[in-house]
Amino acid sequence: MKTSFFINNRAKFAENMEDYSLAIFFSGRAPRETADQYYEFSVDRNFYYLTGISRENMVLLISKISGKITETLYIPALDEHFEKWYGILMRKEEAAEVSGIKSIRNRNDFIDELFQGINSNRPDNLYIYSYLTDPDEPSDSYRNLANLLRKNYPALNIKNSLDIMVELRSSKSEEEVEEIKKAITYTKEALEFVMKNLKPGMYEYQVRANFEYQLMLKNSKPSFQTIAASSENAVILHYVDLQRRMEDGDLILLDLGALSNNYASDITRTYPVNGKFTQRQKDIYNVVLEAQEVIISAMHPGALEADVNNKVKDYFAKELKKLKLIKDDSEVSKYFYHSFGHPLGLDVHDYRRRDKTIQENNVYTVEPGLYIKEEGIGIRIEDDVWVKKDGIINLSKDIIKTVNDIENFM
Numbered sequence: 151m152k153t154s155f156f157i158n159n160r161a162k163f164a165e166n167m168e169d170y171s172l173a174i175f176f177s178g179r180a181p182r183e184t185a186d187q188y189y190e191f192s193v194d195r196n197f198y199y200l201t202g203i204s205r206e207n208m209v210l211l212i213s214k215i216s217g218k219i220t221e222t223l224y225i226p227a228l229d230e231h232f233e234k235w236y237g238i239l240m241r242k243e244e245a246a247e248v249s250g251i252k253s254i255r256n257r258n259d260f261i262d263e264l265f266q267g268i269n270s271n272r273p274d275n276l277y278i279y280s281y282l283t284d285p286d287e288p289s290d291s292y293r294n295l296a297n298l299l300r301k302n303y304p305a306l307n308i309k310n311s312l313d314i315m316v317e318l319r320s321s322k323s324e325e326e327v328e329e330i331k332k333a334i335t336y337t338k339e340a341l342e343f344v345m346k347n348l349k350p351g352m353y354e355y356q357v358r359a360n361f362e363y364q365l366m367l368k369n370s371k372p373s374f375q376t377i378a379a380s381s382e383n384a385v386i387l388h389y390v391d392l393q394r395r396m397e398d399g400d401l402i403l404l405d406l407g408a409l410s411n412n413y414a415s416d417i418t419r420t421y422p423v424n425g426k427f428t429q430r431q432k433d434i435y436n437v438v439l440e441a442q443e444v445i446i447s448a449m450h451p452g453a454l455e456a457d458v459n460n461k462v463k464d465y466f467a468k469e470l471k472k473l474k475l476i477k478d479d480s481e482v483s484k485y486f487y488h489s490f491g492h493p494l495g496l497d498v499h500d501y502r503r504r505d506k507t508i509q510e511n512n513v514y515t516v517e518p519g520l521y522i523k524e525e526g527i528g529i530r531i532e533d534d535v536w537v538k539k540d541g542i543i544n545l546s547k548d549i550i551k552t553v554n555d556i557e558n559f560m
């Protein structure tokens with residue numbers, strides 16, 4: 151993505167900061183997995199959004215003092231030993247070029263320089279970032295920093311940058327949507343490989359392997375843990391066990407996605423393992439497929455998420471009665487027990503706005519599903535859509551999903 155995008159994001163963030171404030175963003179570090187191994191590093195998405203850099207152990211400091219904005223990026227100092235073992239560290243010149251930030255400093259000097267800055271500029275506020283409020287959540291860099299500052303500067307207000315980030319990140323630019331589209335194309339091509347190779351007798355984990363192998367060939371990777379849920383496993387929304395051997399006549403629900411420059415796709419398709427739906431599977435499948443249209447026609451800038459949910463619930467209630475699965479509308483939650491979708495972007499479950507409305511330029515998933523455990527049927531169909539003033543653009547419409555198209559392809 152272009153440097154101008156990240157420069158502009160910082161400018162918009164600074165515009166929304168109160169005067170006499172500092173804001174801090176950490177790029178994060180990979181958590182430890184075992185004694186001497188770490189999980190694969192995944193950059194903090196706010197840090198990426200504001201810098202364009204996906205590297206560990208960096209800090210962005212934005213200061214707004216008497217209306218004057220200053221940006222400083224702290225990056226790890228050069229380290230010969232580290233580079234012999236793990237790889238080449240980012241140079242100051244490169245960090246400046248990618249981010250457009252002129253002042254690049256050593257990571258080790260961050261705390262000292264932060265304290266000096268507070269002492270000389272006497273800001274009122276310091277913005278950290280906090281999303282989850284689970285008291286059992288392990289402490290992170292933000293909490294540690296907030297605690298340190300509270301101890302040293304008890305009168306400094308600690309503020310949350312979350313609301314500014316929600317506002318900025320939920321409205322997607324053309325450039326961001328291009329990345330999501332690329333992530334959708336990787337998903338489409340990998341799904342086609344999966345369909346061609348799907349057959350009874352395979353294990354669910356082998357379906358995952360086929361999907362992720364295709365992403366890796368494109369230098370992409372999954373945007374979340376691949377869900378490959380056959381038969382009644384598909385009634386578990388986030389099923390990741392993947393141990394079942396699939397049989398003739400099963401359906402398999404695949405909820406998966408890819409990354410492109412940290413932007414995610416999130417797609418679900420449900421296929422007959424042997425390439426042909428039974429009549430019953432077809433009937434239920436078409437009800438779910440039609441539910442996507444019900445959702446899309448209820449979505450528009452300003453719409454309340456709750457209203458969209460109610461419309462699809464009403465639709466399902468009507469259809470489930472026709473299918474003789476329920477007698478009363480109140481029973482719909484036995485077979486449909488999640489919401490119509492969620493915002494999508496740098497996070498797979500991207501920020502929901504605090505007012506729970508859908509706004510222009512938001513990207514959402516549209517993912518109705520019906521889960522009929524007693525029949526071993528779980529069907530979800532999920533597309534990614536972009537909300538525009540004059541209508542909804544389905545970004546993943548090219549990933550085939552009608553009964554005929556699926557059967558013909560397989």
Ligand SMILES: [Mn+2]
Pocket residue numbers: 416492515517532
């Ligand atoms: Mn989803």
